[in-house]
Amino acid sequence: MKKVTKVMLLIIIAVVGLVLSGCNQKDVNELEVIKKRGKLIVGTSPDYPPYEFIDVETGEVIGFDIEIAKEIAKDLGVELEIKEMSFNGLLAALTTGNVDIVLAGMTPTPERMESVDFSDIYYTAVQTVIVHADNKDTISSLDDLVGKQVGVQKGTIQAEIAAEIEGAKVKELGKITDLVMELKFKNIDALIVELPVAESYVKNNSDLYLTSITFEEVDGGSAVAVKKNSPELLTEINKTLKRLMDENLIDKFVTEATNNVNADEE
Ligand code: ARG
Numbered sequence: 001m002k003k004v005t006k007v008m009l010l011i012i013i014a015v016v017g018l019v020l021s022g023c024n025q026k027d028v029n030e031l032e033v034i035k036k037r038g039k040l041i042v043g044t045s046p047d048y049p050p051y052e053f054i055d056v057e058t059g060e061v062i063g064f065d066i067e068i069a070k071e072i073a074k075d076l077g078v079e080l081e082i083k084e085m086s087f088n089g090l091l092a093a094l095t096t097g098n099v100d101i102v103l104a105g106m107t108p109t110p111e112r113m114e115s116v117d118f119s120d121i122y123y124t125a126v127q128t129v130i131v132h133a134d135n136k137d138t139i140s141s142l143d144d145l146v147g148k149q150v151g152v153q154k155g156t157i158q159a160e161i162a163a164e165i166e167g168a169k170v171k172e173l174g175k176i177t178d179l180v181m182e183l184k185f186k187n188i189d190a191l192i193v194e195l196p197v198a199e200s201y202v203k204n205n206s207d208l209y210l211t212s213i214t215f216e217e218v219d220g221g222s223a224v225a226v227k228k229n230s231p232e233l234l235t236e237i238n239k240t241l242k243r244l245m246d247e248n249l250i251d252k253f254v255t256e257a258t259n260n261v262n263a264d265e266e
Helices: 003-024 030-037 064-076 087-095 110-115 157-164 176-184 195-204 231-246 249-263
Strands: 039-044 052-054 079-084 116-125 127-132 149-153 169-173 190-194 208-214 220-227
Touching: 030 039, 030 064, 030 231, 039 064, 039 087, 064 079, 064 220, 064 231, 064 249, 087 110, 087 116, 087 220, 110 116, 116 231, 116 249, 127 157, 127 176, 127 195, 149 157, 149 176, 157 169, 157 190, 169 176, 176 190, 176 208, 190 195, 195 208, 195 249, 220 231, 231 249
Parallel strands: 039 079, 149 169, 149 190
Antiparallel strands: 116 220, 127 190, 127 208
């Protein structure tokens, strides 16, 4: 090969290498993308009242997570679109860019943090167990769950908690609403959910009962999930969350959403 051709070849290889490494580097600014589009796309799993649930009258997704999403969109100066999906599909939707952020009462965990980033915690709740009212005297402690069918939502921290209960048989389903039906029909014996969710379902279903079983060491803090390496977007979200917490608006949203859950009963 002639010397000149060799040099040319080396230059071409160097240029191609540079271009490719540039492509690998993610320099997309998620915040700009959202602002340019004029719309924030939020993924959620609306089976978790009062966090997010379907308004039976309008068919719309409502709840305190949705109120928070509205505030984030408002502060960004964009419209809001809610995309409904199963809880266990939310993080994939986020990483593939199907949604911009996730608000679903989602608890930051080390595994999740490997694929996405989380905002500050905006709400904390303890884990509880609900049972059929007929079993309220027979299932009142963790030991009573031995040999019992314990229902949990797929892909949640509750699924991890259930796996730790020695002697319990775990049933995982994609939707909390289906698990509630299973409990009502006694196809499962217990269901683990965060306290506000347990209270909502028990209030609306007189055949369900909230036990005093808790898992104190498990923190059920909720945070907004964003794509990895979106510092600009994350900063803006944390700003909105801080404003809402400073103004006590999150508590107000929780109370209002809880009242809306109860109103569905009649
Ligand atoms: N906090 C729990 C978790 O992150 C459960 C959240 C379930 N949320 C829902 N919208 N169904 O695993």
